[in-house]
Amino acid sequence: MAPTASKTKPKQSTKKAAPSELEKLIAHQKKTQKALEKQLAEANAKLVAKRNNDLLDEEEDAAKASSLPASSSPPASDSFEEEDSAGLAGLLGSDRVTEPEDNEKTSDVGSIVPDISDEEELKGSSDELPTPMQDDEMVTDKPEVRRKMAAGQRKAPTGTSKRVTQSTFSPGSVRLANVGRLAVRVGIATQEGFPSNHADFAWDALSEAVETSQVPELIERLATANKSDKRRSELTAYAWGGAPQLRGEIKSICKAAVASFGIPGDFTPAEITKHIKWLTGRKGIFKYGGIDLKNQTYNVQQPYGASFYKAVITKQWFDTNKSEGVRTASCEAYVDSPVPLLVIVTGAMRNSLSEWSTGVRIQIKFTEEEFGPQYQRHRAALLNLQAKSPTWFAQFQRELYVKIVSTSNFPHLKEIIAPLDEDELDGVDFEALEAHATGKDQPDVASLQPMLQASRRFEWFIMVSPRPAAASIQSYHHI
Known part of the structure; x- marks a missing residue:
């Protein structure tokens, strides 16, 4: 039997082909994207930790507040509740009552969240400057989840402080509360954007608005509220909520x-x-x-x-x-x-x-x-x-x-x-009007003395003389 020739396989080169420019660019973009994702993850991790601590602090404060007298001042209402929008729709118009950014609800906490596409924000709007939708928080989907994370899924203590909303007030006082909130919005825009004392600013804005309105019902209710520290603090807390709402x-x-x-x-x-x-x-x-x-x-x-x-x-x-x-x-x-x-x-x-x-x-x-x-x-x-x-x-x-x-x-x-x-004022002599108003058009008293003396002599002559005939009156004209 003839020997079979052995087949030898050619050796494959171990060298890899050099990456193309496109592959380099894609690799660089992936690296940049991973770095950005890592940065966002770290930022949100810090945010979660900070919020957890803040929420625990709030629960401790709430527990302390439950032991205080009932007349304690309520927390300032910096959020804009759904029931608030129903009442303010009559004042601002339903299209003007918008919820403030989430940053105004948690004004003490900053955060970094991913971008929402501008096309999605402005989609379907024909206005020159539409109001975009609010950014969603990246940390959690629901407030309840954040609270459970902070509290270790423990129930919040009873007796927590109640946020001031429209339901806090009687039907007759809701109008007064809304007037205060609107007045604060005007004051923030035209007087002082960041006043140092929220309560004083809100009360002064409310008082001035009521006084200007000259509405007896509002004036009476404001006077009644001013006699109660609890009612006054509730009104100012609710009114101040217009500030973060406007911002x-x-x-x-x-x-x-x-x-x-x-x-x-x-x-x-x-x-x-x-x-x-x-x-x-x-x-x-x-x-x-x-x-x-x-x-x-x-x-x-x-x-x-x-x-x-x-x-x-x-x-x-x-x-x-x-x-x-x-x-x-x-x-x-x-x-x-x-x-x-x-x-x-x-x-x-x-x-x-x-x-x-x-x-x-x-x-x-x-x-x-x-x-x-x-x-x-x-x-x-x-x-x-x-x-x-x-x-x-x-x-x-x-x-x-x-x-x-x-x-x-x-x-x-x-x-x-x-x-x-x-x-409208064509032909009016403005100088004459001014002269008449200031008395400058009155004649000089000294120039009238000869006329006054002649008049007195004539009156004396008539009194002492017998009544003359009508035909002889002409002879007295020289007097």
Whole structure:
């Protein structure tokens, strides 16, 4: 038998093919994505731990509160309950009663949550600046779950403090409570965005609104409430809830208005990071007009000339008949764009822009603790501009208000900005009116002395002389 030839297999090369550029890019993106996911996971782990501690502290405080007298002050109502919206719908309009951002419900806690697609937020809306849906918390799905996590699935102690809502008040006092909440919203926007004493601010706002209304029922109920510490504290706690509610609404509108800067647009995350850093730097370029993001230029002679001011103010305060800037009871407070109004819009926009500082949107809480100091800086900048250019600043405030009102559909507001019709006073001698009012048109008393003396002589002559005939009266004309 012939020997069979052995078959030898060729050796395969152990060298791997060099990765293509596409594979390198995909690998880099995966690595970046994992790093971001790890960062978010760590941030949320810290948040869970902080919230657990906070909730345990709340339970301990609640247990202590149960041992206090019944007249203890109730907690401030910073949330906006469903039953609250039913009552405020008549004051603000159903489309204006919106729940504040979740950051206002837990104003003492900050968090980082993943971005929600802007297309989903704005889907189905035809408004220029729609109010987007609120961000969902990444930590848990339900408040009950968070509480069980914090309490170790232990039941909360009985006797916990009750949050003040509309159900706290009698049917007759609900109107007074709603007036207070609306008054606080107006005061936060036009007087002081972050007052140091919440209770005093809320009570003063309520008292002023009731006094201005001249409604006997409200005046009587306010006087009655002022005699009871418990009732007064409940009213102020509920009224103050309008402050975080308003801030949440402004922040929601500003989040949508970020698009006016072209962000995110077609920019890459790295480009977005670069642009946000330039816009929100120490100079605050985002406030100026004439911004060209690609070339990073702006008009230094247009401070506070950015287009978002008109858009945000219009959407928040001049949108419907129930908007505070339109209502006849409060519209005068918004005339000529008061400084606090500009300050709170400036701060909300900076907060919204800062959410994009990493190249993707990550929510930053718009809390009083974080934004309070920023509010003071923004206000100082505005007041500095007002002091250095008072005439220009007054003109700027007026022109902004005129632009907003002129594009609205509210005749009573257009009457405020309408110029005086000169034809109505055509032909009036204004100098004569002034002279008559000041007494300058009266003749000099000294010039009347000869006439007075002649009159007295004539009266004396008539008294001592016999009555003359009618035909001889002409002879006395020389006297």
